[in-house]
Amino acid sequence: MAIFTINDVRKKFTNGEVVEEILKGIDLSLQQGEITALVGASGSGKSTLLTIAAGLQPASDGQIMFNGNNMTDMDQEQIRKVRASEFGFVFQSAHLVPFLTVEEQLILMLEVSESKLKKEQQKKEIAHILKLIDMEHRKNAYPASLSGGERQRVAIARAIIHKPKILFADEPTASLDSKRSKDVMELIRNLTKTLNITTLMVTHDEEMLAYADHIITMKDGLIK
Structure with missing residues (x-):
């Protein structure tokens, strides 16, 4: 079932008298519980598409439907x-708060997401997520004492602790070696399936x- 659809999305930038069209009419549907990967050369528009889909920048034209609602009609709030x-968001760098423990990173995310869970429920949910990412034994550790792979696992846990419907991942393995990259992708896939999340990854x-589950190749602002 498509939970997120992108219809004829375009993005233009104006530099003086020059208008550059980065996205030239993108149509894309994301299925619940599946991973869709965006690939393409640098400048193909894949990261621009992801940030527009995530509501981090507006489209110049087109429509983005999420869960039956038109996001292009929404105000900033x-x-x-x-x-x-x-x-939920996962980036190339983990961007963990240096003075918070692993457990505290997740508590902060629950607060930011305005979670309705009570303290005891939060503790149970955090314990569950830490078990899923095999980091229970590191819940009191600070980011400086974690390996690169561990930091990225915590970043993924932070991205999904509030049970989002969509996970946006922008080059989530770019800063990792081959083994850690595979470990992180195995984790993203397992969480996508276990929690029935919809994942869009560049x-x-x-x-x-x-x-x-799906591979979308982009070239010159278009899906090939």
Whole structure:
């Protein structure tokens, strides 16, 4: 079932008298519980498409439908609330708060997402997520003491602790070696299936495509 659809989305930038069209009419549907990977050369428009889909920048034209609602008709506050409560984000760098423990990173995310869970329920949910990512034994550790792979696992846990419907992942393995990249992608795939999340991922690493349900290739602002 398509939970997220992108209809004829376009993005233009104006530099003086020059108008550059980055996205030239993109149509895309994301299925619940599946991973869709966006691939393409640098400048193909894949990262622009992901940030527009995630509500981080507006489209110049087109329509983005999420869960039956047209996001292009929403104001900034409405989009912010959707991002906080319904979306999760994983980037190339983990961006963990250096003075918070692993457990505290997840508590903070629950607060930011305006979770309705009571303290005891939060503790149970955090314990469950830490078990899923095999980090229970590191819940009191600070980011500086974690390996690169561990930090990225915590970043993924932080992205899904509030049970978002959509996970946006922008080059989630780019800063990792081959083994850790596979471990992280295995985790993303398992969580996507276990929690029935819809994942949209940008990647340049062809080995990571084996974990995707759908592969979308972009070139010059279009889907090939």
